[in-house]
Amino acid sequence: MGAQLRIYRRRIRSVKSTKKITRAMELISASRIVKAQQRVAASTPYANELTRAVSAVATFSNTNHPLTTESESPKRAAVLIITADRGMAGAYSTNAIKEAEGLIVTLKERGLQVLTYVVGRKAVNYYKFRNRAVKNSWTGFSDKPTYANAKEISAELIAAFLKDAAVDVEGVDELHIVFTEFKSMITQIALNKRMLPLEVVEADGPAPAGLLPMYEFEPNAGEVLNALLPRYIESRVYNALLQSAASEHAARRRAMKSATDNADELIKSLTRLANAARQAEITQEISEIVGGADALASANAGSE
């Protein structure tokens, strides 16, 4: 076998084994998207009930809560960026980081100092490589977040929000979150949302039919609100984590699908080249034999 042919065969083998890996990753991601979607669905009833309760308290009491009060002169804002722990997911993490960078620029234009909180090793590395300060980071659960993770993150963010930004350098007046919304299997959009101070409750679920009943509060409206609002934030953060996880798997599936397709393409063209090389070898051999035979024949003819 000629050297040329051997090189082609070797490259085909290597591309084939890469293809097997990307194909396996594609299938794994595909099955994980379904699981991630189920988790989003499982958290929806809780989120809906919580939203109902919050809007009920908000409607029937005019209690002012620190978490809903807008600062008159905001000084600092916190940005929570949710990305992936692992790569191989196409532009998933890059898109989220780009969205965050855009948001940070707008915040800075408003004269705010920005503190970044990041989730996922990809964002951690991005900021470390550029030597930019990160207030805090959480890693290791981007593909399967639990409620405990959301609780941990929100606890820190709420604590920072409750500090007075005017006197405390750790205090923030606003909290924004950047995550990737899972629209469908093919569309995921990185977007930013303002979490704190809380705005008018967004109706995620079905709008409550008609008027809300006159609730009695136990022990009182203020206490209920005190207990409800942090839970509400937690559930929003949890939802953002879950959606991002689903998006991550979808992005990875897509990236691995195109890698597999490209490998197929590559194998096809390499096989063609290998065939041509083999054919060329055979042709050369034949012409060598024919040439040799001719030379022998003419040499014999000369001697007779």
Place this chain on the structure above:
Amino acid sequence: MSDNVLTVEFVTPEARIFSGKAKMVSARTLEGDLGILPDHAPLLGVLVDGKVVIKNVEGGEEEFQVSGGFLSVANNRVSILGEASAL
């Protein structure tokens, strides 16, 4: 006792624990144990760690452990939002 029954939903962030009809729900709020029968006035309460007991229409009882959460009652619809729970 009225003919009405309660529609109970017991949910946590990670799953729906219980969903169905019940005759009575009892839980512990910040102010003490609370029993809810059909036609209860609309109420929103903060739960503390403790037991939640749901008496279903067949007469059986289901008991859940809850750590923190809320309880809301309106129009014979009871929703319990627990943070973590076990049987």
